[in-house]
Amino acid sequence: MANMRRFLIWVLLLGMLGGAGWYGLRYLPPEWDPRAPLDLDAAPNWMTGVKLRRLAVQPEACFAALASTGRPVQRVADRPSDTGCEIQNAVRLPSAAPLAPASPVTTCRVAAAWALFETQVMQPAARQHLGSEVTGVRHLGTQNCRNVNHARGGRRSQHATANAIDIAGFTLRDGRQVTLLRHWDGSGGEAAFLRALRDGACGWFRAVLGPDYNAAHRDHFHFDMGPWRACR
Structure with a gap:
C-alpha cells in the first residue's frame, strides 16, 4: 500500500x-515508470497490472516481455476468420511447468498473465500449502470456435480466439496429483492450494471462474483475458 x-x-x-x-x-x-517495458521476472507492483492490460494494444511489447524471461517463445501465425474465431498475436504457451497433453496456442496476453501467475501465485502456493512445487499442469484446451457455455446463440466465448485456458489439475515434484474434481471441496492442503490459485489468479487474469461459479466448471479453472472482469 x-x-x-x-x-x-x-x-x-x-x-x-x-x-x-x-x-x-x-x-x-x-x-x-509507465513507459518502461513489462518485466515479467521483476517483483510485481500496482504498475505491473497496468502494463499487462496495456499489452492489449501493444502486441510487440507482449512478445518482447515473454522473450525477456528466457523461455523459448514460438509465435503462431495469425488465422483470420469470418465467424468470430480469429487468432491474432498468439504463441505456443511457454511454461516453466510442462503442460499436458501439449503446449496449447494462446494469445500473447494470456501467456504473459500465465507467466506472472506461475511465478507469483502457483509456485508460492504449492510451497506454502503442499510443501512441494508444481512440475506439470493438465489443461483442457484453449482454442475452441464456440459460443459461451456452448450455446447455439449469443456471444462468442474467449476460447473462440484462444484468449482463454482451462486448467484441471497439477502434478507436484513429489509425485502427488491435485485436481479440482477431487480436491476442491476438501479440507486439506490440496483444497487450500486450489483456493489460493483461484484467488491469486484474479490479480492477473481478467476473468477467473472455478467450481464455485457453476456446475460446468466443477472440474477446472477458466482463465481469460477478455473485456469482462470476474473472479468467481
Whole structure:
C-alpha cells in the first residue's frame, strides 16, 4: 500500500505540473515508470497490472516481455476468420511447468498473465500449502470456435480466439496429483492450494471462474483475458 500511495502522489504531482511534470517521469525507477517495458521476472507492483492490460494494444511489447524471461517463445501465425474465431498475436504457451497433453496456442496476453501467475501465485502456493512445487499442469484446451457455455446463440466465448485456458489439475515434484474434481471441496492442503490459485489468479487474469461459479466448471479453472472482469 505504501508503494501505491507513493505512485498515486506521483500521478497527482505530474498532473498538476502538466507538460513539465511528464518530464519528471525520467526520474521514476523502471518498475514504476509507465513507459518502461513489462518485466515479467521483476517483483510485481500496482504498475505491473497496468502494463499487462496495456499489452492489449501493444502486441510487440507482449512478445518482447515473454522473450525477456528466457523461455523459448514460438509465435503462431495469425488465422483470420469470418465467424468470430480469429487468432491474432498468439504463441505456443511457454511454461516453466510442462503442460499436458501439449503446449496449447494462446494469445500473447494470456501467456504473459500465465507467466506472472506461475511465478507469483502457483509456485508460492504449492510451497506454502503442499510443501512441494508444481512440475506439470493438465489443461483442457484453449482454442475452441464456440459460443459461451456452448450455446447455439449469443456471444462468442474467449476460447473462440484462444484468449482463454482451462486448467484441471497439477502434478507436484513429489509425485502427488491435485485436481479440482477431487480436491476442491476438501479440507486439506490440496483444497487450500486450489483456493489460493483461484484467488491469486484474479490479480492477473481478467476473468477467473472455478467450481464455485457453476456446475460446468466443477472440474477446472477458466482463465481469460477478455473485456469482462470476474473472479468467481
